[in-house]
Amino acid sequence: MTNPFTEANSLRARLADPDAEVRRVAVLDLPYSDDDDYIELLTAALADEAASVRAEAAHALEGVEEEEVVSALVPMLKDTDSAVREAVAKTLAELKEPRWGHLLLGMANDTEASVQAAALRALRALKVDAAYEPALSASTSADASVRREAVGVLAYLRKATALPTLTRIATQDAEADVRKVAVGALGFAEQANVQEVVPALEAALQDSAWLVREEAAHTLGKLKLVSAAGKLAEAMNDDYWQVRVASARALGKMKALDALHVLVDALAHTVSNLRKEAAVALGELGDARAVPALEVAANDPDPDVRKLSRIALGRLVAAQNA
Template sequence: MNDVFESFADLAALAEELRAEDPKQRRVAVIELGDSGDPAAVRLLAGLSSDPDSGVRRQVAIALGSFDGPETAAALVRILVDADVDVASAASESLAELKESDAAAPLLTLVGHPSAFVRESVYRSLKGLRNRDALEPALKALRDPEPAVRVQAVGVIGYLKLEETLPALKHAALDGNANVRLVAINALAFSRSQAATNAIAAGLVDKDWRVREAAAAALALSAAGVTHSAPLITALDDAFWQVRLSAIRSLGKLEARGSVSRIAHELNHNQPNVRKEAAAALGTLKAREARQALLAVADDPDADVRKNVRWALQQLEHARQDG
């Protein structure tokens, strides 16, 4: 507890301030309650969720972000539907900070709210709580007309990491909205099944480069990712350097030795980040056949690339000495 709050008398004094006629005085009291760290402050703050001054209500939403649990969630849920956009936004941000799983119950009461903003905020908050009760509403929300809501619903499902949700995540990876597909691809990486890996690999040919980048990265996390080295090598021809970089990194992590010559070619890419990642991957692979290609770029104009080239050459030398 903060040194300022050494007794219940301090809290009682602030309770009096909350009834002050001047809204500025009430706002200051709210700030101090938020700083107190005293769980008893939550009830006092909740009592101001309908304060006539929007500035006070917004400050209440911010202050509640310092606390956790179902009582805090219930208070924030009331503020989330505030008519003032700034107040509701502050409540949404504080809700996202909740960590206790039992804070999910008040949030679940709003999953069918008519406001897309409210529904999105609810699912964004539920994601971090990892509460199984949120699964069924989240699965239904995959059909929500608002893409932003579907994105957060996929996040809820992904955070639960349940094999039974694999069909729903595979379906979300084909959603008409790129942001939904991107989140679904990332969510699929938890599964150790070949079906999940296949769904991720399909993202390598998505029309949106961000989804392709995510798919390339997710394959390195998938247990069966090594079976998709070939499409990752093909991804090295992608028009977007971010996708190439992600594919190079994954090929290195997957120890895909069949990719050495193609990765070595990327040492001459016009984007330094790609050259740097290519050198690192060749070092990870201990690809002695790439030694000449690495020596050829030892004087690369980019310092980070030169550093990675030196490191890669050291790895090749260690591999040679080890036989």
């Protein structure tokens, strides 16, 4: 039987070994050891001279939300080694307690883009009100990764005052992935100010990047913006089936009866994912005129299309008999 005291002593000896690889493996073993001080030992390993050890220690501390740990990790966003910085950023992004916000806010204005982006990413889920102004400022950064993370913070804080900034980014940012994130962020708009975002979302349906168009359809469906049903019906002819799928889903959520014909046409599309989504949407519309097309789709070669078409038919029959 292994003596836990001997095992712990051996592990500590390995943490002090001259060979960096031995120390790195010891760090890997620490969380699974019987050493009650493993968090303290991992925190100490963050100062190891070898970048590989520091990175492994940062990974191992993911999920540990203690003052000493977080205080040691935050300055390491400026570590000289990129792998260490990435490991630290990943661990900090898993923080859940808002009380860590004060440690990260200073980094949110850092002059180094990678540091600023990592700090904003960590602040996002913390929903710290004090992060609003730094995020608003960072939304105009020359660095796309910083702008993207800034949008994430603004989306999580859900402040109506950020909507003009988000609509601008959604339609004007030079990078498609930043526009996409901004389009998704517009989904937090409340009923009182939802009309502010309609023009931007409709414009995003015409974006040059299909991922942005797809996200616009998702967001319009989430907000159930019936006024945009016509634009979504047009998007059912998009060159990318992914955009058509998102548009069909949105039209179903809106119960957009005027889109009946485009959804019926989609039941015959070559892409089964689109046929499935069209069947679901037609069931949500509840229009008996869809019955003949759904009866055909109930014999579709794809089993999922058959199943969803039959469910949709069941809904329509139940609605007629109610």
